[in-house]
Amino acid sequence: MASQSAHISPNKRFLIFFDFDETIVDETSDDMVVQVAPGQHLPGWLKDTYQPGRYNEYMQRVLAFLAEQGVTESDIRNVMEKLPATPGMLNLFQFLRTRSLQDFEVVLVSDANTFFIESWLRRAGVRQLFHRIFTNPATFSRDGRLVMRPFHSHDCPRCPDNLCKQVVVRDYVGRRTQERGRSYQRVFYVGDGANDFCPALALGSRDVVFPRRDFPMHKLITETHESMPGEFKAVTVPWVTADEVVQRLKKLVVE
Secondary structure (H helix, E strand, O other), rough: OOOOOOOOOOOOOEEOOOOOOOOOEEOOHHHHHHHHOOOHHHOHHOOOOOOOOHHHHHHHHHHHHHHHHOOOHHHHHHHHHHHOEEHHHHHHHHHHHHHOOEEEEEEEEEEEEEEHHHHHHHHHHHHOOOOOEEOOOOOEOOOOEEEEEOOOOOOOOOOOOOOOOOHHHHHHHHHHHHHOOOOOEEEEEEOOHHHHHHHHHHOOOOOOOEEEEEOHHHHHHHHHHHHHOOOOEEEEEEEEEEOOHHHHHHOOOOO
């Protein structure tokens, strides 16, 4: 599901993608929702149903279990709203928000879900910054259960069955380039996880990837540079705090 905030100007110079879990927020939202479960943990039989590559289906079962235990929409929203931002991330959002209207087109692509993400963004006051959000759709049913569905299906062997972020990034950049009649000056990607490595592979030599330092995305980029020189084309700028992303962007926008 892709949600949008407003009409996008065709004149944006740069496109920047963000992951959500452990990139925008300093936690994994799927893990934190367990706080509303009885005793703040899931039963062993439920955790044992997880299968590699099928995490989305597992989370659907988790959300159904929480509803059966009487967990409400407001219970889940309260947990999501309290997730801490990663260090410097709100400063990065402020920088993007105060730049020229012609500078940044901001897109979020995440394997979380619409309810978790929208709850946090609105609470943090940054929802309007994002022109598009690509994530698993999640809505509450009449009986109060948060029902999550897979974003799409794909053939990528690297990614979970429900979402390949490279497919999203390629499709979005291609469509927007056609709509605009020209390419972006640069594309940026800010992420942390293994599933952020796949979309970063699609970026070119003028583009910049910001992997969170020593997280899986950063490690996979480093390993690729060592084992297959030239395979990973984008400039890599690791970060510990998002203030480092701000400093690099300040330099790039004036080039």
